[in-house]
C-alpha cells in the first residue's frame with residue numbers, strides 16, 4: 004500500500020513534506036488567506052503527523068489538509084435543531100431570520116450605527132432598532148435595548164431601587180437557569196428585596212402593607228419556567244399598578260419571553276402591549292425568546308423612566324453591539340421570525356413533514372418511522388403548553404455520529420430510538436437532515 008512502508012524510519016521522515024512547502028502550496032494558499040496562517044498551520048501539522056505515522060502517503064498531505072480545514076475561522080458550528088424544543092438555550096435560543104442574518108452582515112463592517120449620514124453629525128445609537136421597537140409597541144412611551152433580559156432587570160433595579168427596597172411576591176423569586184437566581188441578581192445591585200405574600204398566594208393588600216417611603220420599585224415577575232397549581236392567587240397588573248401608583252412607586256413587569264403583543268397559541272403568556280395598557284410603568288423582557296431575535300434585553304414603558312435608565316451610568320456597561328441592533332431591527336421589521344413561524348405551524352403540517360422525511364429515508368433503504376411527539380416552546384417560556392408534533396424515529400446509535408457531524412443534527416433519545424422532531428427544525432434544513440442521516444447510515448454499513 005505504501006511506498007514508505009518497509010523503509011527505515013529515517014527514510015520515511017525524510018519523505019514527509021516540509022510544513023512550509025505545504026503551507027505555500029498553491030491549493031493551500033487561498034485557505035491561509037481566508038482562515039489565517041495559524042489555524043491552517045495547526046491543521047497542516049496534524050496532517051503531517053499522520054503522514055509521519057504512515058497513515059497517509061506524502062502526496063495525500065495537501066488534499067487531506069484541504070479536507071480537514073474548518074469552514075470558518077470560528078469554532079462554533081451550526082446545529083440543526085431536531086429536539087422539538089423551539090427555544091433551546093444550549094443551542095442559542097431563537098434562530099435569526101434570513102433577513103436578520105443579512106442585516107447583521109451589512110452592519111458588520113463600519114456602519115452608520117451612531118452617525119447621521121445626511122448631516123454628518125453624530126446620531127442616536129441604533130436609531131432604526133429603537134424606532135422599530137417603538138413602532139411595534141405603540142403603548143410604550145420610550146424603549147431601550149440592553150444586553151439581555153437579566154441586564155434589563157439589573158438596570159431597572161439599580162436606577163430605581165439601589166439602597167432601597169424592591170417589593171416582589173414570594174412566589175416570583177425565580178431561578179432562571181444555569182444556577183442564576185433573580186433574587187441574587189436583584190440584590191447584587193444594592194437593592195434590598197422585600198418579599199410579600201406566600202409561595203402560593205399574594206394579594207393587593209400584601210403589597211399595600213409593605214409599600215412605604217423606602218420602596219424603590221414594585222416588581223412583578225412572570226414565572227416563565229414553572230407553574231403553580233391549586234390554591235393560588237396573584238395580583239393582576241391592573242390591580243398592582245393602582246396600588247403602586249397610589250404610592251408614587253413604579254411598577255416593573257418582567258414578562259420574560261418577549262411577546263410584544265398577544266399570541267393566539269399562547270393565551271397565558273403575558274405580552275408587552277397588554278401589560279403596559281394595564282398599567283405597568285416598565286416592561287422588561289428578552290429578545291431571543293418568543294420575539295425570535297438576537298440576544299438582547301428590552302425595556303419598554305414610561306418615557307421619563309426609560310430616559311432615566313438610558314442615562315444611568317450602568318447603561319453604558321450594558322449597551323449592545325451594532326450586530327445586535329441590526330438583527331433586532333430586521334427581526335422587528337422583516338418577515339415573521341422563524342420561532343413564530345414554527346409556533347404557527349399546525350400539527351397536521353408537522354406530521355406531513357415528518358412523513359415526507361421518513362419516506363425519503365426509507366426509499367434509500369434506511370429504517371425510519373413517523374411517530375407522534377410533543378414539542379415545547381422551551382427557553383423559559385410557556386412550560387405547560389404542549390405542541391402536538393411528529394418525529395422521524397431512527398436507530399439510537401446514530402445519535403452520536405449525527406451530533407458530531409457537519410452540520411450537527413441534534414435529536415432526542417426516547418425508548419431506545421433517536422427521534423428527529425420537525426417542530427423546531429428549519430423547513431429549509433429538511434434536505435440537510437436527510438443527507439446527514441444517509442451519510443451516517445452508509446458509514447454504519
Ligand SMILES: *Cc1c(COP(=O)(O)O)cnc(C)c1O
Nearest residue numbers: 151152153225227259260289383
Ligand atoms: C428568560 C428570563 C429572564 C432572563 O432573561 P435573559 O435574556 O436570559 O437574561 C428573566 N426573567 C424571566 C421571567 C425570564 O423568563
